[in-house]
Amino acid sequence: MEFSAFGQKFTRHAGITQLMDDLNQGLTTPNTIMLGGGNPAAIPEVLAYLDQQSRQLVKNGDLLKAMANYDGPQGKDAYICALAKLLSKELGWPVGPEHIALTNGSQTAFFYLFNLLAGDFGDGRKKKVLFPLAPEYIGYGDGALSEDHFKACKPTITRLENGLFKYHVDFDRLEVGDDIGLICVSRPTNPTGNVLTDEEIMRLDEIAREKGIPLLIDNAYGMPFPNIIFTDAKPFWNDNTILCMSLSKLGLPGVRCGIVVAPPAIIQAMTNISGIINLAPGSMGPALTLPMMENGDVITLSNEVIRPFYQAKAQQAVTWLQQAIPLPQFHIHKPEGALFLWLWFEDLPVHSQELYERLKQKGLLVVPGHYFFPGIEDGDWAHSKQCIRLNYAQSEADVQAGIKILAEEVLAIYQAP
Numbered sequence: 385m386e387f388s389a390f391g392q393k394f395t396r397h398a399g400i401t402q403l404m405d406d407l408n409q410g411l412t413t414p415n416t417i418m419l420g421g422g423n424p425a426a427i428p429e430v431l432a433y434l435d436q437q438s439r440q441l442v443k444n445g446d447l448l449k450a451m452a453n454y455d456g457p458q459g460k461d462a463y464i465c466a467l468a469k470l471l472s473k474e475l476g477w478p479v480g481p482e483h484i485a486l487t488n489g490s491q492t493a494f495f496y497l498f499n500l501l502a503g504d505f506g507d508g509r510k511k512k513v514l515f516p517l518a519p520e521y522i523g524y525g526d527g528a529l530s531e532d533h534f535k536a537c538k539p540t541i542t543r544l545e546n547g548l549f550k551y552h553v554d555f556d557r558l559e560v561g562d563d564i565g566l567i568c569v570s571r572p573t574n575p576t577g578n579v580l581t582d583e584e585i586m587r588l589d590e591i592a593r594e595k596g597i598p599l600l601i602d603n604a605y606g607m608p609f610p611n612i613i614f615t616d617a618k619p620f621w622n623d624n625t626i627l628c629m630s631l632s633k634l635g636l637p638g639v640r641c642g643i644v645v646a647p648p649a650i651i652q653a654m655t656n657i658s659g660i661i662n663l664a665p666g667s668m669g670p671a672l673t674l675p676m677m678e679n680g681d682v683i684t685l686s687n688e689v690i691r692p693f694y695q696a697k698a699q700q701a702v703t704w705l706q707q708a709i710p711l712p713q714f715h716i717h718k719p720e721g722a723l724f725l726w727l728w729f730e731d732l733p734v735h736s737q738e739l740y741e742r743l744k745q746k747g748l749l750v751v752p753g754h755y756f757f758p759g760i761e762d763g764d765w766a767h768s769k770q771c772i773r774l775n776y777a778q779s780e781a782d783v784q785a786g787i788k789i790l791a792e793e794v795l796a797i798y799q800a801p
């Protein structure tokens with residue numbers, strides 16, 4: 385069978401596909417230690433709350449109503465209004481229903497936005513999406529209709545105390561030409577757990593405004609929910625920002641609900657695309673979480689349960705890792721948020737793909753770091769082949785067992801003659 389150019393592009397075995405395959409394999413193969421994917425942790429209090437909410441939904445008939453009806457292409461009206469009120473109240477943003485659209489997960493939103501604001505403009509002009517700091521989220525890399533859609537900049541690396549380091553945007557080398565249609569960052573960042581500072585975000589906002597292009601901030605882990613963020617960085621939105629949020633890291637990846645907060649012209653465009661591609665976004669996530677958006681439980685759960693849970697786990701995993709791998713070449717990105725630790729093995733004698741494969745053989749799944757550099761043109765950049773991402777949010781037993789396998793393998797690799 386012959387596939388079109390679209391077919392050829394989207395049937396490739398992309399990094400994100402490998403990640404989702406591994407996640408599935410982890411779920412279906414007993415004894416695999418799954419520290420690879422981005423599945424949120426099963427937090428008992430969160431699950432109990434959601435369980436009680438879903439029972440309530442069945443009882444009062446709202447589940448059936450949600451399943452038996454299409455919402456509009458922008459998403460469930462009552463939900464959008466509740467979100468607008470919540471964001472205005474919690475963060476003081478002048479957000480109304482005209483600023484919000486729902487999608488079937490953020491991943492769908494990125495696909496719409498990357499192709500809406502970059503690509504072929506039909507008059508000979510082509511624009512790209514700029515990631516001002518790579519490593520950046522693996523899921524962005526293949527979400528474009530055209531080839532050569534992304535451009536990324538290497539960061540500066542600041543070495544901190546205690547074997548930690550932190551990436552910063554290298555503003556001296558950041559070039560934003562007329563070929564850029566959108567600037568995109570995840571904050572907190574997947575895979576590194578980095579949180580761009582308020583100053584960095586303000587400078588990116590200034591650059592975006594000067595160029596007349598939007599700044600997309602992927603807030604999948606940020607404030608006000610799920611609030612998996614351990615620094616006091618301020619949430620950011622204005623009339624030139626596209627903020628993408630999601631119910632996934634709140635504990636509901638299966639409902640596939642993404643939330644876009646953006647200027648009305650972008651929301652109108654997203655709504656029109658949504659009508660063509662989906663008719664309407666799914667109704668289950670909005671139906672299930674409408675009460676918690678209206679009564680503010682989502683904020684309490686995020687602040688009092690979700691954030692402390694992840695913060696404690698991150699600190700614990702850092703301690704275990706540093707005890708298990710006492711090498712001067714081993715560095716961990718300062719964990720400032722999200723579900724991951726980003727491990728840098730400086731001068732690693734093998735490629736991160738090989739390390740990944742060796743670990744997989746031993747029953748440990750992680751994600752090799754080289755996938756997280758979409759748009760970086762320097763294929764020889766050693767740093768991009770020396771890192772892996774580890775999901776620290778799984779059970780203590782799994783994290784400890786995974787660290788043991790990792791430490792044995794890494795020590796053997798460095799010590800090999």
Ligand code: PLP
Pocket residue numbers: 422488489490491492521523570573574602604629630631632637640641642
């Ligand atoms: N953005 C980031 C930075 C992520 O890490 C993830 C998932 O891992 C997503 C977005 C995906 O969100 P969704 O499940 O809403 O598609």
